Amino acid sequence: MNLIQYLNYDAIIEFSSRTFDGMLTELLKMCNFRGNIPETISEFTAKECEVSSHIGNKIAIPHLHVNLSVPYQIAVGRAGDDVRYGPSGNGELTNVVILVLISKHERDSLKVISSLVNLFQKLSVVDRLQRAQTFDEFKCAFIDALKRDSKISSDIKTEFNEFFLKNAVHVAREAQCMSVMLFSDIPTDNIDIESIFDSIKFIKVVQRASSAHPVVDDMHTELQVSVMPTGLEHVFRGAILLGMTKSIIAHDEKICCVGCSTMSGVLDTIVVVDVQKEFHPILMSSTRFLQCDIRPEVLERTLSIASEIAKEGREGKAVGCLFVLGDIGKISLFMKPLVLNPFYGYPESERNILNSLMDETIKEFSLIDGAFVIRGDGIVESAGTLIYTPDHNIVMPSGFGTRHAAAASISWAAECVAIAVSESTRSVTLFQNGQMLQVM
Numbered sequence: 001m002n003l004i005q006y007l008n009y010d011a012i013i014e015f016s017s018r019t020f021d022g023m024l025t026e027l028l029k030m031c032n033f034r035g036n037i038p039e040t041i042s043e044f045t046a047k048e049c050e051v052s053s054h055i056g057n058k059i060a061i062p063h064l065h066v067n068l069s070v071p072y073q074i075a076v077g078r079a080g081d082d083v084r085y086g087p088s089g090n091g092e093l094t095n096v097v098i099l100v101l102i103s104k105h106e107r108d109s110l111k112v113i114s115s116l117v118n119l120f121q122k123l124s125v126v127d128r129l130q131r132a133q134t135f136d137e138f139k140c141a142f143i144d145a146l147k148r149d150s151k152i153s154s155d156i157k158t159e160f161n162e163f164f165l166k167n168a169v170h171v172a173r174e175a176q177c178m179s180v181m182l183f184s185d186i187p188t189d190n191i192d193i194e195s196i197f198d199s200i201k202f203i204k205v206v207q208r209a210s211s212a213h214p215v216v217d218d219m220h221t222e223l224q225v226s227v228m229p230t231g232l233e234h235v236f237r238g239a240i241l242l243g244m245t246k247s248i249i250a251h252d253e254k255i256c257c258v259g260c261s262t263m264s265g266v267l268d269t270i271v272v273v274d275v276q277k278e279f280h281p282i283l284m285s286s287t288r289f290l291q292c293d294i295r296p297e298v299l300e301r302t303l304s305i306a307s308e309i310a311k312e313g314r315e316g317k318a319v320g321c322l323f324v325l326g327d328i329g330k331i332s333l334f335m336k337p338l339v340l341n342p343f344y345g346y347p348e349s350e351r352n353i354l355n356s357l358m359d360e361t362i363k364e365f366s367l368i369d370g371a372f373v374i375r376g377d378g379i380v381e382s383a384g385t386l387i388y389t390p391d392h393n394i395v396m397p398s399g400f401g402t403r404h405a406a407a408a409s410i411s412w413a414a415e416c417v418a419i420a421v422s423e424s425t426r427s428v429t430l431f432q433n434g435q436m437l438q439v440m
Helices: 019-029 037-050 109-119 121-130 135-174 231-246 273-282 296-312 328-334 358-365 402-413
Strands: 005-016 055-058 063-066 072-087 092-103 180-182 201-206 220-224 252-258 267-272 319-327 335-337 371-375 380-388 415-419 428-432 436-437
Touching: 005 019, 005 135, 005 371, 005 436, 019 037, 019 063, 019 072, 019 092, 037 063, 063 109, 072 135, 092 109, 109 135, 121 135, 135 180, 135 252, 135 267, 135 415, 180 231, 201 231, 220 231, 231 267, 231 296, 231 436, 267 273, 273 380, 296 319, 296 358, 296 428, 319 328, 319 380, 319 402, 328 371, 358 380, 380 402, 402 415, 402 428, 402 436
Parallel strands: 005 072, 063 092, 180 201, 180 252, 201 220, 319 371
Antiparallel strands: 072 092, 252 267, 319 415, 335 380, 371 380, 415 428, 428 436
């Protein structure tokens, strides 16, 4: 992990205090810590009494889980002379203290602390820190140590990921796949993508385009998704679904999906997906995914907004909602207004879901009971709409409620697409032909 990004260079200081409490207080202030400092010092003290954070070579690495908006914050202090580091001045002789604050939501903190301990037990690193005559020399030595360690770690990851991608191509060829899809934000600048994927299509799934004009050709494509779902299974499904709507992926091909199951930045998963078998229940025909009257970009935009609502909720609370897309003439046979239609009377150009200004409007009206009804060309016809299909009852699996039942039945009765966002599980499920596919 590149810890240098969590170190503010101004947070490397020379101690004015010579006590355990005083040094930690100085470091907490340099981190702009907004918690209760006396209480936090008490936590450090209690932890120090159980297990010393002194790692030898006159270096200590105290660490604590606190409320943070970032994964880590690091501050470093050097004492001009050796001091007794510990409560009541009973600890080991120390002259360097590396304070690490860890977010309570961070899961890999043990690996990070272990990495820091290993780094600052290396004699080459310790010697340079101890030999620094001036504070500026010490500061440069410390920053250089973190940078070198981050670069070495990054190089190792890059080499492994390149090796993993080469093997993914081998798996893809053996499985007769037409494409390899990469589901990860790992950097590929130092990986020879063109050489690895010289004879097989490479699709990189990203949340943000790598440049204003990403290179897209017959062999290398960038597929942008607004929200990356959690869980590789849903990532695979969601991205393949979008790829099909954009005609990047054919209905009858196999795809080798590659990704990371953790946040480590190291590829560790290869899954071969037979698109026709996986998506058969929701395909309109053997050669077509969508009805002719639904534009692919409308489905993509609706899925994106639904995913954002599922992930973010509204006003701090989880939100459930329903989107129905298709021929308004068919859908209108099975809908009734629950409230006055908030979109009535507005020009079509102002209520098109492809208009980026509509995002917040849709999210705000998602709090209203009922469904959004959207024409295949993106025009939002209504919100707060009751979906009523008494002659098309569909039995749903256990755990699904009336919103999902309405989505399934309208997708069958009106030959349309319905997208349901679950309030309880924050999942996004697509329905077509009365069949369902969870995409987030």
